[in-house]
Amino acid sequence: xxxxxxxxxxxxxxxxxxxxxxxxxxxATIARRTCRVALIGDSLTEARAGxxxxxxxLETRSPRSRFENFAKGGAMVNQMKRQLDAMLADTxxxxxxxxxxxxVNDLYSDExxxxxxxxxxxxxxxxxxxxxxxxxxxxxxxVAPWGGFNKYYNERRARTTRELNAWIIAGTTRGDIDVAxxxxxxxxxxxxxxxxxxxxxxKSDGLxxxxxxxxxxxxxxxxxxxxxxx
Numbered sequence: 001x002x003x004x005x006x007x008x009x010x011x012x013x014x015x016x017x018x019x020x021x022x023x024x025x026x027x028a029t030i031a032r033r034t035c036r037v038a039l040i041g042d043s044l045t046e047a048r049a050g051x052x053x054x055x056x057x058l059e060t061r062s063p064r065s066r067f068e069n070f071a072k073g074g075a076m077v078n079q080m081k082r083q084l085d086a087m088l089a090d091t092x093x094x095x096x097x098x099x100x101x102x103x104v105n106d107l108y109s110d111e112x113x114x115x116x117x118x119x120x121x122x123x124x125x126x127x128x129x130x131x132x133x134x135x136x137x138x139x140x141x142x143v144a145p146w147g148g149f150n151k152y153y154n155e156r157r158a159r160t161t162r163e164l165n166a167w168i169i170a171g172t173t174r175g176d177i178d179v180a181x182x183x184x185x186x187x188x189x190x191x192x193x194x195x196x197x198x199x200x201x202x203k204s205d206g207l208x209x210x211x212x213x214x215x216x217x218x219x220x221x222x223x224x225x226x227x228x229x230x
Contacts, residue, residue: 034064035229036093038136040080040127041071041101044144044208049073053211057218062229068092076106076115077123084130097225098131100124101141101183103168104207107160108152117160121167128176137178139225141217142168144183147193148206158193179225186220187213 037058043049047056047069055067070087072079080102088095103124106115124140131138142165147153165184171177187209189196195206199213209217 031228032230033096033228034066035062035096035226036066037068037097037099037226037229038087038095039067039069039071039099039101040084040087041099041141042075042105043071043073044104045069045071045101046073050208051214053214054218054221057215058222058226061218061222062226065226065229066092068095071101074105075102076109076113077102077120077127078106078115081123081126084127088130088134095134095136096229097139098127098136099139099141099221100127100131100177103143103164104146104161107143107157107164108149110157110160117163117167120164124168125176128171132176137225138176139179139181139221140168140171140177141221142180142182142184144207144209144217145188145193145195146207147191148195148200148204150206153193153206161193181217181220181224183217183220186216 039045039055044051045055046052051073052069052071055069059067068090070083080100088098103120106113106120109115128138128140143161146161147158161184165182169180169182172180185192187195187199189198195204195209195213199209199216200206201208201210
């Protein structure tokens with residue numbers, strides 16, 4: 001039998017490659033942390049007023065984190081501003097986030113309480129600034145569609161709603177907020193001013209949304225900011 005070719009012998013005796021390292025945890029998993037989130041808003045967020053299911057959605061997705069709901073049904077933004085210092089001074093440990101979801105009560109109180117868009121923006125700006133001054137990540141949510149709330153909705157308030165929402169969305173560019181979630185676009189379909197029927201409550205008043213609407217908003221918040229919270 002002929003002697004083996006030298007190149008074949010070198011190939012047969014070459015060292016085997018080192019075993020590959022076990023797959024490492026994903027960056028998202030490594031980055032996850034326990035968060036403490038303060039949420040301030042109105043009846044769309046307050047559980048006792050029938051809202052807040054989007055907060056419970058976040059709790060199920062980030063079960064080691066704390067989502068503390070300070071919302072109060074009927075609250076205007078200037079009223080939220082007055083309670084903020086006491087809220088964030090809570091001794092349960094430092095907060096990591098502030099979520100602000102308000103403005104609709106102000107928009108339909110333009111005549112009875114003189115709530116102009118400029119005043120709403122100023123009060124929201126104060127809320128955002130207070131959170132950022134404390135080193136919190138601030139999440140702003142636009143006013144959800146409420147065109148079906150026939151008792152109060154009209155063309156003037158449709159315009160002021162769009163104006164306020166554009167200002168909230170631009171907050172990331174101004175540096176007022178870290179994240180903006182556009183509930184107005186998210187929860188409408190067909191008619192951008194009205195809640196999508198599948199998101200509305202069974203007996204809809206045109207303003208408060210139901211279980212699927214809350215889950216949709218919760219999922220958007222999770223994807224935009226809270227995926228990093230364990």
